[in-house]
Amino acid sequence: MTPSISQQLPAKPDVVALAATIEAEDGAPPLSDQAIAQLGDPAVTHLVAHDGERLVxxxxxxxxxxxxxxxxxxxxDLLDAAGDGPLLVWSHGRGSRLQAPLEQAGFVRDRELHQLxxxxxxxxxxxxxxxxxxxIAVRAFVPGTDDDAWLALNAAAFNHHPEQGGWDERDLQARMAESWFDPAGFLLAERPGALVGFHWTKIHPDGIGEVxxxxxxxxxxxxxxxxxxLVRGLRHLAGRGCPAVLLYVDGDNAAAMHLYARDRFVTHDLDVQWRRP
Structure with missing residues (x-):
């Protein structure tokens, strides 16, 4: 049966449940944190496919x-409904079900993001x-107090990275509203009067920590x-009982790959961004 597709805000619990089913089958979450955080955002385009009453x-x-x-x-069908023009699509994990359809539709690999x-x-x-x-001293992030200073630091630290460096107050608030957010695991390095670095950690439902x-x-x-x-954040995650820690890094970022290899991170999986020519 061909699913019916409409453009509308989705029911977040339904999308989260669908994503959890796909993760169990494919071995990796199909949606990024950014996409999950924007499920209720009318500023982006939402497409939903139904088979009868069931979200597919x-x-x-x-x-x-x-x-x-x-x-x-x-x-x-969702690719077709997304419209014409330039398009970049992420497949998450080597087992992603998107790889074959994207190749079939003529997409080419544009970027690789390694999970270590x-x-x-x-x-x-x-x-x-x-x-x-x-x-320099290290302390925990204080919501409502450090927001603006952290956003300015994040923009400066990632001025070469439009996805991360372009975060605004809405992006920060969306992350802080997630159930996993813990300010104690959001470490800030501070000189008198200025933030100079940060390590924001996360703990997944299965107990795995994340840089x-x-x-x-x-x-x-x-x-x-x-x-x-990095090490102080890893120690925080260890203190929370995390048996392992993951992180994501671009394959062409040799300096970061070297930094993480030094602390015994190894490649575990691979996300690929596909470009429509």
């Missing part, structure tokens, strides 16, 4: 970027905390602050 597919278009969570027979992991156990102990310069975002101000480069924050 969801797609979200934000500018040229599209994410899809769908039963196999609804994927191509490392265990935290007696055989893989954490290193000692790297030292900080005397004028959610790690950033350092251009004014604090060369101080070893990135690794100092």
């Amino acid at each position: 597919g969801y797609a979200q278009r934000d500018g040229d970027s599209l994410e899809i969570a769908a039963a196999p027979d609804a994927v191509l 992991r490392r265990p935290i156990d007696d055989e893989h102990p954490l290193p000692p905390d790297p030292p900080l310069t005397d004028d 959610y975002v790690l950033g350092v101000s251009p004014d604090a480069q060369g101080l070893g602050l990135g690794r100092a924050l």
Whole structure:
């Protein structure tokens, strides 16, 4: 049966349940945190596919970027419904059901995002905390107090990365509204009067920790602050009982790959961004 597709705001619980089913079958979540955070956002385009009353597919278009969570027979229909013009689509994980339909539709690989992991156990102990310069202290993020300063730091740290560096107050508030948000795991490095780095951690429902975002101000480069924050964040996750930690890094970011390899992260899975020529 061909699913019926309409453009409308979805019921978030239905999309989350569909995504959970796909994750169990394919081995990776089909939607990014950004897409989940925007499920109720009328500023992006929402497409839903139904087989009768049953939700069988969801797609979200934000500018040229599209994410899809769908039963196999609804994927191509959602691609068609997304419209013409430039389009970038993420397939999450090597087992993603989107790869074959995207190739069939003429999409080509444009970007690779590696998921790295490392265990935290007696055989893989954490290193000692790297030292900080005397004028830098690390503390937890304070919601409502640090919002603007963190957004400015994030924009400076990721000025080369439009997805992350373009976050605004709405993006931050959407993350803080998620059930996983814990300010105690959002570490800030601070000089008197200025934030200079951060390590935002996350804990998944299965207990796996994540290096959610790690950033350092251009004014604090060369101080070893990135690794100092990385290790402190890993220690926080270990203290919360996480048996392992994951993170995502672009395959062409050699410096970051080297940083994480130093602390025993290895490639676990691969996300691919596909471009419609």
